[in-house]
Amino acid sequence: xxxxxxxxxxxxxxxxxxAFGFVALILTGVQLRYMxxxxxxxxxxxxxxxxxxxxxxxxxxxxxxxxYLFSDKIRVYHPELSPxxxxxxxxxxLQYYGYGIFRGDPNPHHVTAxxxxxxxxxxxxxxxxxxxxxxxxxxxxxxWDLKHFAGAVEFFGGVRVVATVHVLCFIFFVGxxxxxxxxxxxxxxxxxHFKAMITGYExxxxxxx
Amino acid sequence: MKSSQDEGAATPAxxxxxxxxxxxxxxxxxxxxxxxxxxATAPMSEADTACLGCHSIEGLEKTLDNGEKLxxxxxxxxxxxxxxxxxGCASCHAAIDPARHPAAASSIxxxxxxxxxxxxxxQMCHSDALDQYxxxxxxARVREGHPLAPVCTGxxxxxxxxxxxxxxxxxxxxxxxxxxxxxxxxxxxLHQEVVSCAACHAPDAARMIDLRLYDGAASKWVVEEEGAPxxxxxxQAADTNGDGLDANxxxxxxxxxxxxxxxxxxxxxxxxxxxDVEAHRLAEKSRAIRACDNCHQxxxxxxxxxxxxxxxxxxxxxxxxxxxxxxxxxxxxxxxxEFYAIGGTRSRILDAxxxxxxxxxxxxxxxxxxxxxxxxxxxxRRARSGGGNDAR
Numbered sequence: 377x378x379x380x381x382x383x384x385x386x387x388x389x390x391x392x393x394x395a396f397g398f399v400a401l402i403l404t405g406v407q408l409r410y411m412x413x414x415x416x417x418x419x420x421x422x423x424x425x426x427x428x429x430x431x432x433x434x435x436x437x438x439x440x441x442x443x444y445l446f447s448d449k450i451r452v453y454h455p456e457l458s459p460x461x462x463x464x465x466x467x468x469x470l471q472y473y474g475y476g477i478f479r480g481d482p483n484p485h486h487v488t489a490x491x492x493x494x495x496x497x498x499x500x501x502x503x504x505x506x507x508x509x510x511x512x513x514x515x516x517x518x519x520w521d522l523k524h525f526a527g528a529v530e531f532f533g534g535v536r537v538v539a540t541v542h543v544l545c546f547i548f549f550v551g552x553x554x555x556x557x558x559x560x561x562x563x564x565x566x567x568x569h570f571k572a573m574i575t576g577y578e579x580x581x582x583x584x585x
Numbered sequence: 586m587k588s589s590q591d592e593g594a595a596t597p598a599x600x601x602x603x604x605x606x607x608x609x610x611x612x613x614x615x616x617x618x619x620x621x622x623x624x625a626t627a628p629m630s631e632a633d634t635a636c637l638g639c640h641s642i643e644g645l646e647k648t649l650d651n652g653e654k655l656x657x658x659x660x661x662x663x664x665x666x667x668x669x670x671x672x673g674c675a676s677c678h679a680a681i682d683p684a685r686h687p688a689a690a691s692s693i694x695x696x697x698x699x700x701x702x703x704x705x706x707x708q709m710c711h712s713d714a715l716d717q718y719x720x721x722x723x724x725a726r727v728r729e730g731h732p733l734a735p736v737c738t739g740x741x742x743x744x745x746x747x748x749x750x751x752x753x754x755x756x757x758x759x760x761x762x763x764x765x766x767x768x769x770x771x772x773x774x775l776h777q778e779v780v781s782c783a784a785c786h787a788p789d790a791a792r793m794i795d796l797r798l799y800d801g802a803a804s805k806w807v808v809e810e811e812g813a814p815x816x817x818x819x820x821q822a823a824d825t826n827g828d829g830l831d832a833n834x835x836x837x838x839x840x841x842x843x844x845x846x847x848x849x850x851x852x853x854x855x856x857x858x859x860x861d862v863e864a865h866r867l868a869e870k871s872r873a874i875r876a877c878d879n880c881h882q883x884x885x886x887x888x889x890x891x892x893x894x895x896x897x898x899x900x901x902x903x904x905x906x907x908x909x910x911x912x913x914x915x916x917x918x919x920x921x922x923e924f925y926a927i928g929g930t931r932s933r934i935l936d937a938x939x940x941x942x943x944x945x946x947x948x949x950x951x952x953x954x955x956x957x958x959x960x961x962x963x964x965x966r967r968a969r970s971g972g973g974n975d976a977r
Contacts, residue, residue: 408928409931410883411878411883412882412883412885418876418878419878419881419882419928420771423771423877424771427771473953478960478964479960479963479964479967480967522772522775523772523775530923534851535922535923535925536918536922536925536930537918537922539927543935544935547939547942550939550943550946551942551945551946554946554950555950558953558954
């Protein structure tokens with residue numbers, strides 16, 4: 377079993393703060409939105425927690441962004457410029473998750489320090505980190521102080537539009553937070569990827585061939 | 586206008602005059618929808634002109650028993666344009682006998698005492714409001730002798746009475762208290778903009794959501810033109826089944842309202858009282874509504890009643906009922922882009938989407954795990970025969 381250092385310390389810190397923060401944001405968000413169904417805390421407490429955690433995660437996002445902008449590790453986010461290659465890789469990965477994994481086929485993706493994402497992850501994380509997460513933070517910031525950001529809110533079509541985008545992103549993250557740990561458990565052992573995100577080292581199985 | 590005779594003891598003659606004034610006021614009120622809009626331009630009656638012959642004199646005043654000077658000057662234009670202008674001076678000052686006015690010998694203790702006693706004139710037409718006021722914090726303070734506690738004229742003015750918003754009325758005295766809301770209320774300034782003071786400070790009153798036409802480009806409420814009451818007709822035409830506007834009908838109404846309009850008009854929502862009368866029953870600060878979930882939850886009391894309105898030519902809203910579902914409809918993104926309250930205007934479509942994602946988010950891992958478990962023996966056999974590398 378080979379060990380490769382794929383998760384530098386700043387990325388691990390960012391990841392776990394982000395993970396627990398998003399869970400907390402989802403829980404307080406559910407409390408805010410479903411006050412008639414759930415009563416774990418008061419609305420005001422949920423608002424204050426939601427706001428504070430939101431700001432912590434915005435700051436945390438910049439830890440992630442600045443680390444990758446100023447390190448060569450940004451290569452892990454470089455997109456595959458050949459659409460056909462990307463499409464074939466994605467199809468192979470889908471085929472693995474939907475069929476090959478049940479048969480015991482090997483994972484078609486081989487992790488390296490600069491190539492830690494499979495084609496599906498690569499596409500998804502670019503969309504999530506560069507579009508959905510910033511959109512969620514931005515709409516959350518506008519909703520935090522509607523009077524102060526009244527001009528921007530009006531520019532984007534009104535508070536209802538901003539809030540609807542925020543809720544749609546929230547719904548996406550609810551799905552993500554449910555599926556992501558399961559996918560993370562599909563390593564060579566169920567805990568392999570979790571350990572890697574703590575130690576920084578991924579254990580790579582030797583190619584049976 | 587005002588005379589010291591108003592404060593005289595009740596006599597049969599006075600009672601008759603008050604009865605007559607009441608009848609006049611009732612008659613005039615019944616004509617109000619027709620006459621109020623044109624009050625600003627209506628010529629004054631001879632009797633009113635006679636009153637103003639003296640009471641339009643700037644600086645006219647009377648020295649009271651305590652030495653205070655009671656201003657007797659009345660701005661004629663302000664009164665004529667007021668909601669009471671159409672009723673005339675005698676409606677409120679029925680006790681004055683023109684033959685004996687001004688009374689040579691009269692006694693008024695103080696301006697304060699005079700204001701309190703004059704509330705009796707308001708009682709003639711506004712007994713429902715006075716009943717509510719009687720149970721209010723303001724009334725209690727008056728009874729306790731608080732020198733600044735308002736009677737009717739304290740909030741509504743004496744002669745230039747107009748339909749000011751509750752916010753303006755309250756802020757007239759409580760401006761300094763506005764900032765104090767920020768100590769505990771998130772987004773306090775926004776709440777003060779979209780929630781009428783009485784919606785929280787009259788906790789026993791019934792509330793509603795009023796969606797009012799707003800001109801965003803001019804940053805002001807749309808005011809219907811005098812003599813052209815179009816909004817009510819458009820709302821009625823849009824309400825095809827006559828049961829109040831549903832989400833589709835509301836969208837159609839907005840399209841009609843904006844047809845040919847130079848600037849787009851939108852609807853801005855406010856939490857208001859269902860009847861203005863109840864706004865008079867303001868409670869002690871300790872009883873004011875502070876719990877957020879009074880509004881911020883699905884089906885909260887204010888969100889069960891919805892009206893769509895435009896500010897009428899006289900400043901009063903012209904309202905038309907709407908279904909409560911318009912607030913959470915998918916069409917609200919288009920028809921109510923500027924009104925949103927967490928929980929209160931929750932979209933049922935987004936709720937359904939969340940449930941689907943929850944089911945999918947839980948179902949995909951469970952289904953995948955189940956399939957992996959079912960195939961475990963096959964994988965083990967393959968691994969043993971060298972056909973695969975994962976026996977788990």
